Amino acid sequence: MLQRKKNYLLPAAGATVLVLAFPFLANAFGYTYAITLACYVQLYFIAVSGYDVLFGYCGQINMGLAGFYAIGAYGSAILNEYCNIPIILSMIIASVASCVVGAILAYPCGKLQFHFLTLATIAFGNIINQILSHSPGGITGNFNGMYTQRPSLFGFDMTSTTSYYFFGLVCVIIFAVIKYHVVHSKLGRAFSAIRDNVKAADGMGINVRLYKVIAFAICALFTGFAGSMYAHLVGFISPDTFTQKQSVLFLTMLIFGGTTSFGGSLIGVVALMLVTESIRTLTGYQTLIYGVIIILVVILLPKGVFGELIGLKNRFAKKNRKHSGEVV
Amino acid sequence: MLKFVTLFISATILGCTYGLISLSYSLIYKSSGMMAFVNPDLMTWGAFLGFTFYTLMGLPYPIAVLLTCVVMFCMGFAIQKGVVRNLIKRNVTPMYITLTMFAMGYILQNLSQLIFGSVPRKFDSIIPGLKIQLAGIQVQPEAIICVGVSLLIMALLQFFMNKTKLGTAMRAASMDPMAAESVGVDVSLISGLSWGLSTTVIAAAGILCGPIYSVSMVLGANLGAKAFAGAVLGGYGNMIGAIIGGLAMGFIETFVSGYISSDYKSLIAYIVLILFLFVKPTGIMNERAIQDV
Numbered sequence: 001m002l003q004r005k006k007n008y009l010l011p012a013a014g015a016t017v018l019v020l021a022f023p024f025l026a027n028a029f030g031y032t033y034a035i036t037l038a039c040y041v042q043l044y045f046i047a048v049s050g051y052d053v054l055f056g057y058c059g060q061i062n063m064g065l066a067g068f069y070a071i072g073a074y075g076s077a078i079l080n081e082y083c084n085i086p087i088i089l090s091m092i093i094a095s096v097a098s099c100v101v102g103a104i105l106a107y108p109c110g111k112l113q114f115h116f117l118t119l120a121t122i123a124f125g126n127i128i129n130q131i132l133s134h135s136p137g138g139i140t141g142n143f144n145g146m147y148t149q150r151p152s153l154f155g156f157d158m159t160s161t162t163s164y165y166f167f168g169l170v171c172v173i174i175f176a177v178i179k180y181h182v183v184h185s186k187l188g189r190a191f192s193a194i195r196d197n198v199k200a201a202d203g204m205g206i207n208v209r210l211y212k213v214i215a216f217a218i219c220a221l222f223t224g225f226a227g228s229m230y231a232h233l234v235g236f237i238s239p240d241t242f243t244q245k246q247s248v249l250f251l252t253m254l255i256f257g258g259t260t261s262f263g264g265s266l267i268g269v270v271a272l273m274l275v276t277e278s279i280r281t282l283t284g285y286q287t288l289i290y291g292v293i294i295i296l297v298v299i300l301l302p303k304g305v306f307g308e309l310i311g312l313k314n315r316f317a318k319k320n321r322k323h324s325g326e327v328v
Numbered sequence: 329m330l331k332f333v334t335l336f337i338s339a340t341i342l343g344c345t346y347g348l349i350s351l352s353y354s355l356i357y358k359s360s361g362m363m364a365f366v367n368p369d370l371m372t373w374g375a376f377l378g379f380t381f382y383t384l385m386g387l388p389y390p391i392a393v394l395l396t397c398v399v400m401f402c403m404g405f406a407i408q409k410g411v412v413r414n415l416i417k418r419n420v421t422p423m424y425i426t427l428t429m430f431a432m433g434y435i436l437q438n439l440s441q442l443i444f445g446s447v448p449r450k451f452d453s454i455i456p457g458l459k460i461q462l463a464g465i466q467v468q469p470e471a472i473i474c475v476g477v478s479l480l481i482m483a484l485l486q487f488f489m490n491k492t493k494l495g496t497a498m499r500a501a502s503m504d505p506m507a508a509e510s511v512g513v514d515v516s517l518i519s520g521l522s523w524g525l526s527t528t529v530i531a532a533a534g535i536l537c538g539p540i541y542s543v544s545m546v547l548g549a550n551l552g553a554k555a556f557a558g559a560v561l562g563g564y565g566n567m568i569g570a571i572i573g574g575l576a577m578g579f580i581e582t583f584v585s586g587y588i589s590s591d592y593k594s595l596i597a598y599i600v601l602i603l604f605l606f607v608k609p610t611g612i613m614n615e616r617a618i619q620d621v
Contacts, residue, residue, distance in 0.1 A: 061423060108606035114422050115363045116564070116605055119556055123602040126553065130595040248430050255427065284442060291434035298415070298424045298431075 019169065023162040035161045036233075037277065041269050042168035043229040046175045048253050048265045050222020055251075056259030057183055058215035059195030063118050064105075064125030065250045068220045070132060070242035071098040072227025074140055077148045077237060082139070087151030087232060095224035102220025106213040125247055132239040145238030148231045164233060171229065175222060176262065182218060183260075191215055223250075245287075248294075256297050258304025267305050333463050335586040341471050341540060343578025344478035348533035349555035350562065350570035351482065352526040357565040359502045359522030362422075365429035366407070367530045368552020369436040374400050374531025375538040375547055376444050383452045393477075396535050397528045404527025407432065408520045433549075441545045448544035470539040477536055481529065482571050489567060498522050554581065554594065557601035563611025572612060 026034040047069065054060050075094030079085045085093065109120050132140050140146060150159045151167070158164050182188055190211045193201035202208050231237050249272065257268025279289050301308055349371065356364040374396055381392035411432065415425050455469045489495035500508040501518040509515050534548065541547065555574060562573025577597060585593035604611065 055423075061426075112605060112609065115357075115361075115426075116560075116609060118363060118426060119560065120602055120605045122553075123557075123598040123605070126598045127595060127602065130592075130598065134591040134595065248427070251427060255424075285438065287434040288438035288442070291431040291438070294431035294434075295411075295428055298420065298428050299418075302418070302420055302424065 023165050027162065032161065035165050037273060039161065039165055039168050039229075039233050041273055042165070042172050043226040043233065044250075044253060044269045044273065045172055045265055046229070047223045047226035047250055048257075048269055049175060049179050049262070050219045050226070051250055051254050052259055052261075052265055053179060053182060053191070053222070054215045054219035055254060057188060057195060058191040058212065060212060060215060061114060061118050062121045062216070062219060063244070063247050063251070064121035064123070064128070065219075065223050066242045066244065066246035067121075067125040067128035068098045068102060068223040069227035069230070069246060070128050070239075071101055071220075072224030072229075073231035073237050073242070074132060074146070074227075075224070076228035077146050077231050078139060080149065081146070087149065091151070091225065091228035091232070094228045095221050098224025098227070099217045099221035102224075103213050103217040105220075106216030107209070109216070110209045110212045122244065122247075125242075125244060129239055129242055132242060141238075143239065145236055145240075148235055148237060150235070151232055168229060168233075171225070175225070179222075179262075187211070187214065252290075252294055252297070255304055256293075256301070258307035258310075261306055261310075264304050264306035271305070330464070331586065333465055335582050337462065337465065337467060337471070339579045339582035340575075341474055341537070341578070342582055343575035344475050345533050345537040345551060345574075346555045346558045346577045347482060347571040347574030348478050348529055348536070349552055350559035350574040351485065351567060352530035352533070353556065353559045354565050354567055354570040355485075355522055355526035355529065358567075359498055359526070360408075360412070360519050361502065362412070362425060363429070364526065365426060366432045366436070367526065368548035368555075369433040369440070370400065370403065370527050371530045371534040371548035371552060372440050372543075372545060373403070373436060373548075374527075374534030375543040376440055376449075376534075377531070378535030378538055379444075379449055379451060379543050383449075389454045393532070393535055396531055400531035401524040401528045405520045405524040407527070408523035412523070413516070413520075437545055437549065444543075444545070446545060448542040450542050451539035454539055468540060474536040474540060477532070481532060485525075485529070486567060494518075494521070498525075554597040557597045557604070560601055560604045560609075561611055563613035563615030566611065566613040566615040569611050569613035569615060 022038060023035045026032060026038075047065070051062070051065060054062055072091075072094050075097050076087070076090045079090035079093055080087050083090075105121075105124055109117055112120055133142050135142060150164065152158055158167055183191070190201070190206045193204065193206055194208055194211055198208060230241075253268040253272045254265065255268070256271055257266065258264030275289075275293060279286050282289065297304075303311065349367070352367055353364050356362055356367070377396045377399055378392055381387045381395050382389055385392075387395070411428060412425065415428060451470075453470070454473065458469045460467045460469055460472060489499060497508070497513045497518050498521065500511075501513055501515045502522070505515045508518075530548075534543075537551075538547075554577060558574035558577035559570050560573070561576055562569025562571070577600070580600060581593045581597055584596045
């Protein structure tokens with residue numbers, strides 16, 4: 001056991017150094033845009049991790065993720081713009097608001113079956129989008145969108161993308177710890193029970209409705225925070241971002257990488273970001289390529305890249321053990 | 329009063345279009361228990377094919393409609409056989425099938441943009457020079473055709489599903505595939521036919537409303553998303569419910585935008601959808617309960 005832990009130490013240290021040195025390396029080589037992309041990876045990772053709790057662990061679908069993403073983004077921007085609340089605080093308030101909305105939505109959603117849950121969440125996402133583009137009094141700027149500012153913390157200004165990257169890194173670690181503790185607790189086990197068999201879970205005394213609400217709320221919290229990070233990263237938000245396509249993008253990231261793992265979420269986010277960036281120049285073909293990728297993933301990689309890798313590794317290990325004559 | 333009559337007429341046209349779209353959703357839900365998220369984009373294709381046959385190739389309108397329906401029937405059949413059936417065979421979770429539907433929708437939408445361009449197209453007038461007065465209001469002849477043919481399709485489908493052998497086989501195959509198989513129904517073929525029928529209905533909706541609204545790549549996406557509200561309102565999977573729900577949605581949307589504000593017409597459709605799902609998921613027609621634990 002001790003031997004195995006030692007094996008992981010070196011790559012882990014290497015990865016840490018790489019992550020910390022990344023913005024400086026990128027700056028040194030002149031790829032400053034790469035830092036912005038890395039910030040996108042961070043916030044998408046948070047959103048996809050949250051979705052993993054809901055979809056991967058609890059087996060519930062949410063196609064209205066863009067709605068929560070929008071609540072986080074617009075909530076934080078509006079609180080900062082009209083109420084002069086410091087940005088970090090406004091981000092937290094906005095993501096808590098998103099969490100509350102998630103819980104309120106989840107309560108009646110809890111009784112709906114898969115397809116109708118899909119439909120209800122799609123409707124929710126569209127409602128939020130409609131409210132953003134036809135807001136009362138035009139506080140969201142409607143179709144013109146809103147401008148946002150970069151946060152500053154204790155006088156430490158985050159106007160440069162490099163400093164925002166480190167801020168994002170801290171957020172990623174906090175949310176990863178939250179997710180780890182959620183899924184490795186009574187909560188996580190209840191979620192898995194609901195995913196595998198709702199009736200059995202109910203029979204075992206798990207309050208299915210309550211746990212579904214909790215899973216939805218966690219997902220909404222993560223996504224809302226990711227949305228507020230997005231708002232203050234790009235500096236401009238408009239309803240065009242928060243459409244059905246964004247929700248499908250999150251789902252594709254999750255499924256591409258593989259559910260119920262950190263590695264899967266990371267691989268999915270990075271891979272989809274790279275794809276989106278590389279087809280940016282192919283105007284007119286973007287959604288086509290995107291659709292083809294989704295179909296290929298569904299047909300070729302039903303467990304996601306990370307899941308398939310783990311499967312391969314396990315098969316390999318089994319073979320080796322067989323060869324050395326161990327009892328499998 | 330004049331405003332009311334005008335709104336009433338446009339509500340009927342929109343309602344009939346929604347009714348056809350909801351009907352195609354119901355057909356797929358009845359035949360394979362799935363949500364047809366790809367159908368809205370198939371509707372765009374129906375409208376564009378009709379536009380090609382009628383305006384670009386100059387065929388007579390009825391023949392253009394028939395040709396479109398035949399092509400779209402084959403397309404629906406091919407989608408079921410090529411994609412959906414394969415996925416079911418692989419025993420994937422419903423999630424993947426839903427995602428594939430969205431992906432196919434994206435592909436179809438983008439292809440239609442690449443082929444037909446992103447500029448909205450306008451149909452040539454079907455009966456040039458004809459002017460119809462209805463209660464003192466000028467009505468496009470296309471609108472009368474749209475309403476008439478929609479009602480005819482709805483009636484025919486109702487007859488087909490309930491009174492013919494093939495329709496009964498379709499209902500049986502969806503209700504209990506194994507039992508249907510054991511009494512000699514070719515379930516695989518029948519579900520392909522159901523998909524074909526469903527895409528035909530939605531393509532007909534596209535080509536019928538095409539001459540009234542202009543045809544663009546988002547025609548189906550805009551109408552289709554709101555038609556889900558109609559389908560749920562009537563009771564998802566119920567054929568008569570789909571028609572009633574579609575008509576009701578047409579009226580709600582038109583009158584809200586006429587008397588309150590056109591800003592809220594999409595919002596109200598989604599609110600109706602979500603309210604019905606939460607409060608009365610079985611819809612007006614009390615279709616089979618769709619609830620979890």
